[in-house]
Amino acid sequence: MFFKGSCYERVPVATHVNPRGEQIVHVLLRRIPSPPLDRVHTVEQGDRLDLLSFTFYDDPEQYWRICDANMAIDPRELVREPGRRLVIPTQVR
Secondary structure, eight states: OOOTTOTTTTOOEEEEEOTTSOEEEEEOOOOOOOOOEEEEEEOOTTOOHHHHHHHHHSOGGGHHHHHHHTTOSSHHHHHHSTTOEEEEEOOOO
């Protein structure tokens, strides 16, 4: 259902049957694990999460790992203010 490497790749899917008998397939809530923390990055002007993800994981689509570790819903908030310290978790697959 989701692409390989997605943060939802391993999240279970469930089916709900509404009162009209229609089946609605949905993804269950994703648990955010406490990652092992071994790096901190100080945000600089012009930083982007996809570029940081490429730097640390060799994959720009893994930016969500940084979001999860920093409890961010809006990825742009993480790099908006230079000087902010971001936790960069060890990649766990």
